[in-house]
Amino acid sequence: MAAAGGPPSAPRGLTGRGFKPRPAGNGVGAGTVMEPRTLSGTGRPSWGLLLARGHGPLGFSSSSQLLPPENTDPQRIAFLLRKQWTLYSVTPLYRFSNAHLKNYSRLLSAFIAAERQKGWAVEVGVELDIKVAVSSLPDLKGSDQDHAAILVELFSRSPASQKTSEEKLIWSGWFCCVCGDDFFENVPEDFTCLPLFLTNGAESYTAIVGSWFQKTFDCCFHRLAISPLNLSWMAAMWTGCKVDKTASAMELIFSVPGLLQPLDISYAIHPEDAKALWDTVQKTPGEITQEEVDIFMDCLYSHFHRHFKIRLSAAKLVKISTAIASAHCDGIIKFLQSQYLIGVLKLLTELAISQIQ
Amino acid sequence: MSVLRPFDKLPALNSAILLLVGSDEGLQQKLAEAMLREKKSFRINIRIATSLPLPSEGDHLRPRIDLIAFMIDIKSKYSLRNVEASLAYVDASFFLGKVCFLVTGVGRLNCCSVEMSAIWKLREVYSSPVLFCELELEGIRVATAQRLLRMLEICAGLIPGVSALYFGSLMSRSANF
Numbered sequence: 001m002a003a004a005g006g007p008p009s010a011p012r013g014l015t016g017r018g019f020k021p022r023p024a025g026n027g028v029g030a031g032t033v034m035e036p037r038t039l040s041g042t043g044r045p046s047w048g049l050l051l052a053r054g055h056g057p058l059g060f061s062s063s064s065q066l067l068p069p070e071n072t073d074p075q076r077i078a079f080l081l082r083k084q085w086t087l088y089s090v091t092p093l094y095r096f097s098n099a100h101l102k103n104y105s106r107l108l109s110a111f112i113a114a115e116r117q118k119g120w121a122v123e124v125g126v127e128l129d130i131k132v133a134v135s136s137l138p139d140l141k142g143s144d145q146d147h148a149a150i151l152v153e154l155f156s157r158s159p160a161s162q163k164t165s166e167e168k169l170i171w172s173g174w175f176c177c178v179c180g181d182d183f184f185e186n187v188p189e190d191f192t193c194l195p196l197f198l199t200n201g202a203e204s205y206t207a208i209v210g211s212w213f214q215k216t217f218d219c220c221f222h223r224l225a226i227s228p229l230n231l232s233w234m235a236a237m238w239t240g241c242k243v244d245k246t247a248s249a250m251e252l253i254f255s256v257p258g259l260l261q262p263l264d265i266s267y268a269i270h271p272e273d274a275k276a277l278w279d280t281v282q283k284t285p286g287e288i289t290q291e292e293v294d295i296f297m298d299c300l301y302s303h304f305h306r307h308f309k310i311r312l313s314a315a316k317l318v319k320i321s322t323a324i325a326s327a328h329c330d331g332i333i334k335f336l337q338s339q340y341l342i343g344v345l346k347l348l349t350e351l352a353i354s355q356i357q
Numbered sequence: 358m359s360v361l362r363p364f365d366k367l368p369a370l371n372s373a374i375l376l377l378v379g380s381d382e383g384l385q386q387k388l389a390e391a392m393l394r395e396k397k398s399f400r401i402n403i404r405i406a407t408s409l410p411l412p413s414e415g416d417h418l419r420p421r422i423d424l425i426a427f428m429i430d431i432k433s434k435y436s437l438r439n440v441e442a443s444l445a446y447v448d449a450s451f452f453l454g455k456v457c458f459l460v461t462g463v464g465r466l467n468c469c470s471v472e473m474s475a476i477w478k479l480r481e482v483y484s485s486p487v488l489f490c491e492l493e494l495e496g497i498r499v500a501t502a503q504r505l506l507r508m509l510e511i512c513a514g515l516i517p518g519v520s521a522l523y524f525g526s527l528m529s530r531s532a533n534f
Contacts, residue, residue: 225467228432232470257432258383290472297434314380314435316468329467 076139077338080174085198086206087224087331089352090175092191093217098136098148104216105134108152111212129157131167142179142346147192149176154205171201173209178345180353195352196345197221198333224331224352228317231329234347236293238324239271239278241340247271247323252300254315265315267304271323274300359413362448363455366421372400373513374420375505378443379428380407380436384461384492388428391502399515401506409443423513424455424521426505431462434470444483454525455512456485459501464491486528 109132133153140149151174155167175194249268256263319328389403430436490501512521
């Protein structure tokens with residue numbers, strides 16, 4: 001499936017257009033309509049790959065793995081936690097090399113300086129000197145085949161504080177791939193697969209960094225939205241995960257369609273209650289099926305209906321927060337637990353890959 | 358608790374009756390209007406219901422129904438549950454070509470709340486065709502209206518030589534390839 005119904009036939013990353021992350025496709029426009037043939041012709045959904053639950057002819061037959069707690073050094077990835085990251089999917093990078101990271105940071109800072117000469121301004125009136133650091137994050141890997149994650153950071157040095165050499169982080173973004181080899185096959189030799197790109201900071205910086213990567217490595221960026229269906233998967237999966245500390249409440253936020261004024265409904269559940277419910281639903285530990293996720297969500301919906309006479313199943317699930325992470329359907333995620341970071345990234349890598357394929 | 362039967366009433370001359378079942382009345386209304394605007398050689402009568410069973414007190418006034426279209430909005434899981442519950446009130450002989458599933462919202466998979474395999478399952482279990490559309494877009498709504506109208510014409514027996522059952526099996530065979 002192409003992101004938001006864009007031309008699916010565009011060769012991977014070989015487009016030379018300007019950087020323009022596509023919107024998540026919430027609006028109704030002629031461009032967002034998928035040909036009905038694509039769906040009805042194949043006999044199975046084009047996004048059946050999602051979450052590694054390939055469907056049998058009638059679905060409900062396969063499973064997805066539960067997130068295992070990972071042994072990554074919590075110190076080194078702590079800066080990724082408790083921040084809002086905006087998600088993008090990226091097509092494979094052409095001729096990217098880990099050996100040239102220093103060079104890349106030099107080139108990227110020169111590019112940013114050149115763009116500013118052309119009149120691009122993020123903060124008008126403030127003359128900022130921007131320093132770029134590109135580094136590798138070897139901890140963020142699911143398997144040995146995965147490419148190490150790449151971190152891009154922009155620091156500002158205002159002229160006043162230059163003497164003290166005080167640097168302020170103004171934007172950060174990282175490319176990663178966790179267990180991507182399960183889904184990516186036959187990638188040509190010169191290409192590097194880092195399908196997931198997460199950014200934190202002003203969007204104008206994202207645009208400029210993205211356009212440099214697009215020009216340099218011939219790749220293509222798209223916003224990665226998370227459908228309500230995948231959000232309910234995440235809610236169920238993360239409910240079942242063990243967390244050491246007293247966990248915060250699980251919260252589901254719904255938006256009610258068809259109203260003149262936007263109306264959001266927030267539904268908070270005590271984590272232990274949610275876990276107890278999930279434990280009664282889940283049949284095989286370590287495996288989740290679509291059917292189990294459906295039952296879990298239907299139980300929560302019918303409980304809500306009993307009390308408030310509102311059918312949440314008719315509303316759109318827009319955001320979930322659990323002790324593990326919180327995710328918004330527009331493609332915004334916040335990681336909360338370092339031990340589950342790799343597991344969550346694996347899921348997001350899968351979503352990103354299914355979007356670019 | 359009345360079950361809808363396809364053949365317990367006599368047909369009216371040169372007319373066809375469609376029953377739209379779905380939880381979003383606004384979309385049903387729009388689709389019905391689009392169908393009425395189309396040029397056709399027979400009279401049509403479109404009935405709209407949010408769910409089945411239909412109230413039994415109006416039974417004697419209701420004409421014979423030629424085609425039932427169940428509408429599922431891909432953005433609302435409730436619409437699927439509603440259709441699943443309504444299907445119990447349809448007589449088995451209706452599924453010999455006189456039922457179809459209309460899946461709307463297909464253009465926005467990012468807002469998808471319904472697992473596609475659930476829809477394939479409906480198609481298999483009830484051996485009825487699935488039509489995909491986006492009723493919120495004018496052009497696709499008109500095209501869907503035309504498709505439904507043509508199906509309705511066949512189901513009402515207004516096209517010589519083509520029966521609903523023949524057409525239904527033709528549709529299901531093409532969907533397998």
